[in-house]
Amino acid sequence: MPRYNTLCEEDIRTLMLLKDDSFHKALYESYCSPVYGQFSVFCRDRAKAYELTGKVFEIARTEMENGMPIKRRLLIWLMNIARKVSREYLLDYSVKKSENNRCIKRLVLTEGFSPGEAARILDISNHEAVIRLRQKLKE
Template sequence: MSPIQYIAEKDLISLLEKRDRRAFNYLYDNYSDALYGVVLRIVSYRQYADEVIQNVFVNIWDNIPQFDPKKGRLYTWMINIARHAAIDYIKSKAVQNEQKNQSLPEIVNNTENHQFFVKEHEKKSDYIGIEDVIKGLKPEWRLLIQMAYYEGYTQQEIADRLVLPLGTVKTRIRAALLQLKVILNEYR
């Protein structure tokens, strides 16, 4: 079987629902870097991010029949799967205990590796213009999107950290996402 060169989103979804492995390879080849960048920003360590990203693609493969194109784009759905998987991973007891038990030099070395790797992925994510799109938001909305989608905080955690009512955080995140949708539609 020859690899797929380009495929429209609706056709990709259809092929994935039919369990077409070439479509899955296409999905991995075209989206893994962006999803890995999201996971790495939340998880912070390559060894953990590698494990999480494998689970993300298994979840995508297993749950593609539940994807509803009426509710959003495939990319957004996959980003949410990656984000939730990363958050679940860092909140797991095993990971929290392992991080507590690391020696200081290990943490320093991992942080240096993390900074290099994040810079490389920022270049790739900037290729699709996400950084520029987010910069188009109001500063307070940009902060909320950064905390929720790049740092992995829940809405309640954001409310606690920023000392804002939970309802305000939810409303502002929703407004920011709606504004992002407007901005992204201008790029089409």
């Protein structure tokens, strides 16, 4: 893991615009430490933290290959991706593994998920999730 930024943000953006294959390596070398730090806060397993860090950079590569524009600084963009990956990981770790937390009312009202996200967690359709939520709220 690099200890400092090897290329400045403008150089990495130039590589991205030129569709150069080395942009992914430069992006990883420059921003691996802060992204890993995001995961090391809550993930005690170092191997899992490295795996999640790699997942962030794979998502970033996919977004760049699909032509998604980056309007912010690269670090902020990567931290937003890391936040989404963190949320998915914590969700899998805490909610999906526990049967007593699989109540849509709890997911939406307490955990703060949208009905669509809760539907994906519970592996049901959005329509069914809304119906279940209405029934639980009436009770």
